[in-house]
Amino acid sequence: MPNQKIDDIDRRILRALQLDAKISLSELADEVGLSASPCARRIRLLERGGTIKGYTAIVDQEQVGLPINAFASIKLERQREEDLDRFEDAVSRWPEVLDCYLMTGQRDYLMRIVAADLAAYERFIKDKLTRLDNIASIETSFALGQVKRSEVLPIQ
CATH class of the missing domain: 1.10.10.10 (Winged helix-like DNA-binding domain superfamily/Winged helix DNA-binding domain)
Incomplete structure (x- = not known):
């Protein structure tokens, strides 16, 4: 509903x-x-009605050995619907990707990926992301620290 x-x-x-x-x-x-x-x-x-989608525990990334937050901007070679669907299907199966957004602007997708260290992130890029067809470019930024994170929507 x-x-x-x-x-x-x-x-x-x-x-x-x-x-x-x-x-x-x-x-x-x-x-x-x-x-x-x-x-x-x-x-x-x-x-x-779907307003409440579920319940979950918020786990401290560092306590479970995943201190790295990488933000990857992805540009696809083509943006046809079937290409977008194929990319989204693959990404939805990868547990390292916590968030993925279809974007406006110069990049097609923005993803937040967690990793144990830089080597683990490199394996993710080499073993998963770059093996997808239709990837034109990947630009990654690493978070130095977290200023704010919230799952609480500002419901008025």
């Missing part, structure tokens, strides 16, 4: 769940001014 009608209570539920998805139903209900049963019903509707 795209473009689900969301009211102020739904927005409060979404804000609270974004800040703490492990909040208990009774705490959430109290926070948004509902009893538990109507609150649970609203959550189910938000999930079924």
Whole structure:
């Protein structure tokens, strides 16, 4: 159900769940001014409607040995629909690619790739990315540090 009608209570539920998805139903209900049963019903509707896509744990990259964030700008030789689809299908299977966006401007795609070190990133480039047909160029920038990262949308 795209473009689900969301009211102020739904927005409060979404804000609270974004800040703490492990909040208990009774705490959430109290926070948004509902009893538990109507609150649970609203959550189910938000999930079924696709507004809430899922729940996940945010894991510290460095703690699991993946401190490198590489941002790769990809230019394709051709931008026909089947070429875009083929590229996107391949990228969607690579766990190293955390984000990939189809872009406007001089580059076709921007990807965020995580790696254990520069050698691991080089293997990713050589073993996966450069083996795709239709790649015209790859430009990579490496993050020196993270200033801000958030999964919380500014829902008003």
